[in-house]
Structures are given as structure tokens and as C-alpha cells.
Amino acid sequence: MKGEWKTHAIGRHLVDVPASAKLVESWDYDNDSLELLAPCGDVQFSHLVSHREAQLRKKVQKSGRPTFVDRTPLTRNSVALVSWTLREAETSYLMDAYFRVVNNVIRYPKEHISVNEKDKIIDFLKRCSEKWQEVPAGQIPDGIGFVVGNTILADNFPNYESWRLLIKLEGKPDVTLEVSSFVGAAEEGLRQRAGGILARMLGMAAGLSQLRNHARPVGPIQADEILVAGTQNGKRGYGFKWEAPGKSYSLAEPNLNVSLEVRESAYATNRESFSSDDEALELWDTLVNSIRLRPGAV
Structure with missing residues (x-):
């Protein structure tokens, strides 16, 4: 996907997003x-x-x-x-x-x-x-803290905190793209949980294929990804998932998730989503590879 990207701070992490995208954020701190x-x-x-x-x-x-x-x-x-x-x-x-x-x-x-x-x-x-504290416009905050918009709660109080970032891509209303984080750990990794369900999906749905299913670490973050795509009535659909299972009670290593979907909608073609698998994968890889803990955040 062509175009400019920018670095966005949310919670204790940084993620690169298309500069033209609209971002919808939500945050929880100590479960509220x-x-x-x-x-x-x-x-x-x-x-x-x-x-x-x-x-x-x-x-x-x-x-x-x-x-x-x-x-x-x-x-x-x-x-x-x-x-x-x-x-x-x-x-x-x-x-x-x-x-x-x-x-x-x-x-x-x-x-x-x-x-x-x-x-x-x-x-x-x-x-x-x-x-x-206030975060000056256009700056990435330094030091300990949980970022909420243009403010930061400069503390590392051990708590159940979480955030959700919905990325609305310009000119692609048929794409649902979301990044989220919560303090906690999944009991099983993504591929262990999804294995049986994925096999049944691939066997039952005509035209559904697996693009990727493997370990996908990003820097020090250990994670898995499963990417599925399929064509029905001439329209290409996608179900992408990346997950880092996280560690219990860890602000530095929370459960992290990225998901991308193009499903049935009012649009009959892919003009409002992706022109090809390569375009979808380029966007996906750029975003996932950018996820990192903000230096000094914990």
C-alpha cells in the first residue's frame, strides 16, 4: 500500500499507521x-x-x-x-x-x-x-507512562490496563483493521487455539485458502500469525490475525492482537478494499512489523 505513514503512540506501545487513516481509540486503566x-x-x-x-x-x-x-x-x-x-x-x-x-x-x-x-x-x-502530563503536539512521549491521546499517565502502577486502536483506511471502507493490547496472557498460542477450527474452515469453504500459518515474532515480541483468504462471487475476502500471547501481570509484555478483515458487505467488488493479495499483505506486514514497546515506557 503506497502513501505516507506515521508513528502513533498508544498505551505503552508505538505502531505505524497510514497518515491518511482515521484513528478511533479507546483505553482502560485498572479495568475501567x-x-x-x-x-x-x-x-x-x-x-x-x-x-x-x-x-x-x-x-x-x-x-x-x-x-x-x-x-x-x-x-x-x-x-x-x-x-x-x-x-x-x-x-x-x-x-x-x-x-x-x-x-x-x-x-x-x-x-x-x-x-x-x-x-x-x-x-x-x-x-x-x-x-x-500533556504530550506536545507531534511528539512521541519519553519515559514511563500510558499514553491516552495527547496525554500520558506517567506511572508504571501494576494494573489491568488495555487499549484498542481501530484504523479506518482512506478509500477502503470495506476493510476492518484493528490493533489491541491488554495486560494478561493467553493460555494457548494463536495457532494452538485456531488449529482445529481453521482446518474445518479450509475443508468446508469453497475457494478459501491459507496464505500463512507460522510463528511471526516482531523484534523481541514472540507471536503467531494466521492469514486466510477466499473468493466468492468474484469478491476477495480476507481474515488476517497476529497475536502475541503476552505474560501475566506484565506491563511490558501484554497480550497484543492485530486483525484485518474483508467480509461480506454492501460492496460487490474489491474496489473498496484491496486490488490484490500483494496489496493486502504489504499493508499488513508494514503495520505488524512496526509494533514495539515505547522506549522507557515501563
Whole structure:
């Protein structure tokens, strides 16, 4: 695939992507989702938090008590709004944190926090609020940290963190291309898990063939890949998968996945995907070969 490429930082990794592609990102930290909100100044931030607090204050528990519990200041002008998670019971909290990172705002709701864990989680949120930094436009961040858009949580706190990057290729709406990572390890490698299913698929589907099925390390990352393609009614379909199984509890060696698909759709030809297997493989190899841990990230 011709055209310019750029290096993109996400989580603790770097990946090269086509410069013309649209990127859709999502992130989890300590098993809860991070939401990057629109940049705003002090006044807008105050209104944002106050509006959310007013919403919570309108709600009432089944007991008749307010759902809203308190507003807890964090560091660097960040704040956490504490409320009851369920209307029917007062046994767990929702802690809705809003982190300020210069003019950036990150919302981080943590649900179902038990009453006796409240102080521990507040301390954790204060630690997070101290660690957020802005990443200057066009720069790849240095040092320890988990990258979220143009911000970085400069910490190596051991936790279950993950990210997902959906790459929407310009002029190729029929292609689904995704890279993802999560802290954890697969019990079996990709080829061990997929072996039987793949054999049945190849035996049952007319025109389906295996392009690759082998170990595919990328630098120090041990991984497997399975690439399948097939032609039906004149249209070429693809199912590509690359996976590094990862190590348990390792920020440096998480489970990594890349997948590419061209399946049945509203498009009757390959004009909206790939002109040939060579074009699909060129794109695939360029992207997969670029995946690496960001230097100093852990």
C-alpha cells in the first residue's frame, strides 16, 4: 500500500499507521474506561463538573437519602464526585473522577467500589491526578507512562490496563483493521487455539485458502500469525490475525492482537478494499512489523 505513514503512540506501545487513516481509540486503566473529553479552560471545566454534580444531586436513593455523597478534591485541580452506584442499595460507590491535564480533561468513572475501599481508591485517584502530563503536539512521549491521546499517565502502577486502536483506511471502507493490547496472557498460542477450527474452515469453504500459518515474532515480541483468504462471487475476502500471547501481570509484555478483515458487505467488488493479495499483505506486514514497546515506557 503506497502513501505516507506515521508513528502513533498508544498505551505503552508505538505502531505505524497510514497518515491518511482515521484513528478511533479507546483505553482502560485498572479495568475501567478512560474518556478523553474536549479541551477546555478553567471556567468550562468548572461548569462541566458542576453540571455532572447537579445531575447526581437530583437522584434519590430508595431509602430517601441523596444519591450524591460528596465532592472530593484531587491534586492539580482535578476532582472526584462520589455517589452511590445502585439506587436500591448503599453498599458501593461510583467515583466519577475528572482529571485536568493542562487544558485537557479525562473522565475516569470507577464503579462498584465497596464502602470499605473508599479511602484506598481516593488515594489511587490522587496518585493518578499527580501523574498526568500533556504530550506536545507531534511528539512521541519519553519515559514511563500510558499514553491516552495527547496525554500520558506517567506511572508504571501494576494494573489491568488495555487499549484498542481501530484504523479506518482512506478509500477502503470495506476493510476492518484493528490493533489491541491488554495486560494478561493467553493460555494457548494463536495457532494452538485456531488449529482445529481453521482446518474445518479450509475443508468446508469453497475457494478459501491459507496464505500463512507460522510463528511471526516482531523484534523481541514472540507471536503467531494466521492469514486466510477466499473468493466468492468474484469478491476477495480476507481474515488476517497476529497475536502475541503476552505474560501475566506484565506491563511490558501484554497480550497484543492485530486483525484485518474483508467480509461480506454492501460492496460487490474489491474496489473498496484491496486490488490484490500483494496489496493486502504489504499493508499488513508494514503495520505488524512496526509494533514495539515505547522506549522507557515501563
